[in-house]
Amino acid sequence: MTHILKHSKALLTRVRRITGQTQALEAALLEQTDCNLVLQQLAAIRGAINGLMAEVLDSYMREHLAAPDVSHESREQGMEQLSRVLHSYLK
Structure with missing residues (x-):
C-alpha cells in the first residue's frame, strides 16, 4: 500500500475532480x-474514473507484481487479487 501513499496527493486531486464532475452532473x-x-458529463466522469483506475492499477502492478523483491507467493496472491478486482470492474 506504500505506492498509494506515495501518490496520495495526486490521487486525491483526481478524486476531488471526479467529485466536482459528479456534483455538476447532479446539478x-x-x-x-x-x-x-x-x-457529455457522464462520458467525462467515466473517462476520469477509468484514468484513476488505470493509474492505481499501474502502480499496483509495478509494486506488487513486477518489483524484483516480490516473492513468488506474494506475486501469485497479487495476481489473484488483481484478477478479482478486474472482473468486478469490467462487469
Missing part, C-alpha cells in the same frame, strides 16, 4: 439540462 439533472450535455 444538470436537477436543472433538467439538455440530454446531450448530461451525456
Whole structure:
C-alpha cells in the first residue's frame, strides 16, 4: 500500500475532480439540462474514473507484481487479487 501513499496527493486531486464532475452532473439533472450535455458529463466522469483506475492499477502492478523483491507467493496472491478486482470492474 506504500505506492498509494506515495501518490496520495495526486490521487486525491483526481478524486476531488471526479467529485466536482459528479456534483455538476447532479446539478444538470436537477436543472433538467439538455440530454446531450448530461451525456457529455457522464462520458467525462467515466473517462476520469477509468484514468484513476488505470493509474492505481499501474502502480499496483509495478509494486506488487513486477518489483524484483516480490516473492513468488506474494506475486501469485497479487495476481489473484488483481484478477478479482478486474472482473468486478469490467462487469
